[in-house]
Amino acid sequence: MRKTKLISRRQAIFAGITSAGALLLSGCLKKAPPTYGNILRMGDDLTYIAQRGLLSQRALAPEYQKNEITSFPVTDIGDPADPASKKTYNKVYQQLQSDGFKNYALTVEGSVARPGKYAMADLKKLAQRTQITRHTCEEGWSAIAEWTGVPLSAVLKDAGILQTARFVSFYGFDGYAESIDMLDAFHPQTILAHTMNGEGLPARNGAPLRLRVETQIGYKNVKFIQRIVVSDKFVDAADDIKGGWSWYTGI
Amino acid sequence: MIVSQNPNAEAVSHRGWVKGSHFIITISFLVLTVSGYVILMSHPRLYWGKAGNDLTPALFELPISRNYHHNGWDKSISFKHLNGGQVTAARTYDIFNQNGWGRSTHFLAAWFLVITGIVYLLAGFITGHFRFNLSPRRGELRLKLLWRDFISHFRMQPHTPGKYGLLQRVTYISVIFFLFPVVILTGFTMSPAITASCPFLLKIFFGHQSARTIHFFAAILLLLFLVVHLVMIARSGFKKNIWKITFGR
Numbered sequence: 334m335r336k337t338k339l340i341s342r343r344q345a346i347f348a349g350i351t352s353a354g355a356l357l358l359s360g361c362l363k364k365a366p367p368t369y370g371n372i373l374r375m376g377d378d379l380t381y382i383a384q385r386g387l388l389s390q391r392a393l394a395p396e397y398q399k400n401e402i403t404s405f406p407v408t409d410i411g412d413p414a415d416p417a418s419k420k421t422y423n424k425v426y427q428q429l430q431s432d433g434f435k436n437y438a439l440t441v442e443g444s445v446a447r448p449g450k451y452a453m454a455d456l457k458k459l460a461q462r463t464q465i466t467r468h469t470c471e472e473g474w475s476a477i478a479e480w481t482g483v484p485l486s487a488v489l490k491d492a493g494i495l496q497t498a499r500f501v502s503f504y505g506f507d508g509y510a511e512s513i514d515m516l517d518a519f520h521p522q523t524i525l526a527h528t529m530n531g532e533g534l535p536a537r538n539g540a541p542l543r544l545r546v547e548t549q550i551g552y553k554n555v556k557f558i559q560r561i562v563v564s565d566k567f568v569d570a571a572d573d574i575k576g577g578w579s580w581y582t583g584i
Numbered sequence: 585m586i587v588s589q590n591p592n593a594e595a596v597s598h599r600g601w602v603k604g605s606h607f608i609i610t611i612s613f614l615v616l617t618v619s620g621y622v623i624l625m626s627h628p629r630l631y632w633g634k635a636g637n638d639l640t641p642a643l644f645e646l647p648i649s650r651n652y653h654h655n656g657w658d659k660s661i662s663f664k665h666l667n668g669g670q671v672t673a674a675r676t677y678d679i680f681n682q683n684g685w686g687r688s689t690h691f692l693a694a695w696f697l698v699i700t701g702i703v704y705l706l707a708g709f710i711t712g713h714f715r716f717n718l719s720p721r722r723g724e725l726r727l728k729l730l731w732r733d734f735i736s737h738f739r740m741q742p743h744t745p746g747k748y749g750l751l752q753r754v755t756y757i758s759v760i761f762f763l764f765p766v767v768i769l770t771g772f773t774m775s776p777a778i779t780a781s782c783p784f785l786l787k788i789f790f791g792h793q794s795a796r797t798i799h800f801f802a803a804i805l806l807l808l809f810l811v812v813h814l815v816m817i818a819r820s821g822f823k824k825n826i827w828k829i830t831f832g833r
Contacts, residue, residue, distance in 0.1 A: 372692070373685060373688035373689060373692060374688070375692075376688055376689075376691055376692030376695060377688055377691070377692075379695055380691055380695075384775075384777045384778070388777055388778065388780070388781040388782075389780075389781045392780045392781045393780060394776055394779070394780040395779065395780070395783050395786060397634065400668065401634060401635075402666060402668065402670055403635045403636075403637070403639075403640055403670060404637065404639035404640055404660075404670045404671045404672065404673075405637070405639070405670070405671075405672045406637050406638050406639050406657075406672070406673060406674075406675060407658075407672060407673065407674035407675065408674075408675045408679075409674075412674070467634065467635055467776075467792060469774070469776050469792065470627075470637075471683050471687060472626045472627040472679070472681060472683065473623065473624070473626065473627030473629075473796065474627050474629070474635075474636060474637035474638065475634075475635040475636060475637065475792050475793060476635055476637050476639075476640075477634065477635045529663075530663040530665055530666050530670070531663070531664070531665030531666075532663060532664055532665060535661055535672055537658075537672070537674045538672060547776065547780070548776050548777045548780050549776055549777065550776065576684065577684035577685055577688075578684045578688075579684075579687065579688050579691075583775060583776060583777030583778070584691060584774075584775035584776075584777065584778065
């Protein structure tokens with residue numbers, strides 16, 4: 334009745350803005366990780382930009398009471414100490430574990446003034462933080478546990494992180510890896526945990542050292558950490574993106 | 585008079601922006617439904633409260649993938665310093681999990697839904713679409729009137745042609761101002777980054793797993809709405825109505 338045109342200009346503009354906006358926004362900003370020309374990854378980038386732009390970057394994830402701690406499933410890709418686990422078996426790790434990890438040392442390298450190794454005793458001498466937080470798995474489940482460890486920021490500062498640094502990658506003995514940006518790396522709740530619920534990390538929960546990033550989904554939390562690499566450029570440490578997974582998982 | 589179809593009744597005409605946003609939201613909703621189902625398949629258990637997983641009791645479990653009731657768990661290990669019986673155990677079962685594309689598709693479609701939804705809400709208020717076409721008139725919100733309208737739907741008595749009926753308006757208002765906001769906000773509540781900045785979301789939806797369960801039921805209600813919506817369209821002249829909401833004038 335009111336209209337004479339088949340598709341109105343307004344309709345076209347609405348359709349255009351909503352679809353093109355989502356795609357262009359991510360492509361225009363230099364700070365976003367690469368999109369690999371994949372439409373799904375562009376959506377992930379838009380989420381990354383929006384969450385970095387609209388949310389408080391220092392806000393702490395909710396912390397819980399001791400009586401709210403729940404059971405905690407282990408759903409990773411396998412046990413690095415088990416020779417039967419073809420994907421994840423690591424002979425060095427098996428040796429370390431059989432010695433009770435007393436020879437373990439974390440390697441820190443890349444864009445730092447003092448690359449080197451940190452024995453567990455060295456790490457425990459740096460600042461310590463204990464937090465009861467919720468682990469949120471991409472599968473849909475969640476679990477609450479108490480973690481104690483050294484803030485990643487303390488390790489990075491101790492190693493003399495360079496001004497050019499933009500990403501931190503974590504490599505586990507099990508072949509798994511992840512990277513995070515500096516905002517998450519220096520978030521006060523981002524810690525390298527060595528203690529879970531008051532005792533040394535149980536074997537399958539990432540002994541002797543695992544990452545806790547409380548503002549992202551569970552799969553960022555690399556277990557059995559062997560080395561940390563600080564880089565100036567974006568690194569898709571374990572080919573998350575190639576494997577079809579979102580690199581940023583704040584949602 | 586009882587009529588089985590009313591081909592002569594005039595269908596409601598829609599403005600361009602209503603048609604455009606309706607189109608984008610419909611497509612996004614369908615994509616969200618499919619991807620949401622795929623995501624649910626990798627963990628078809630729902631809980632109430634702050635956290636929940638395979639080692640804690642569920643509200644219910646849906647038989648929608650091979651993950652349903654799987655028992656592939658290594659022996660449980662308890663924690664010395666905890667006295668609530670909490671354990672940890674490793675999974676030995678290869679689960680169904682297509683969340684790589686499932687999650688990214690879900691969030692991409694959610695972006696289209698949220699941005700279009702905001703444009704739709706603004707336009708709806710500015711143009712008076714909500715006030716004139718969707719809100720019930722004064723004194724109309726009475727159970728008796730709603731019931732009469734409900735019954736007349738079964739008797740196939742058409743209401744004033746070219747306008748929305750009372751029940752129709754109440755339903756549309758509930759979907760736009762209640763169901764969609766609930767499904768979007770519970771979606772936000774599952775995000776660790778968003779809840780770090782907006783912890784009140786976890787309060788109003790009773791925790792992470794409660795939000796997930798509410799998200800599920802709100803999506804079910806939206807799907808139910810879609811089915812009834814389509815049935816009503818079919819019964820009042822499918823072709824004519826579909827033409828009117830898409831390309832017709």
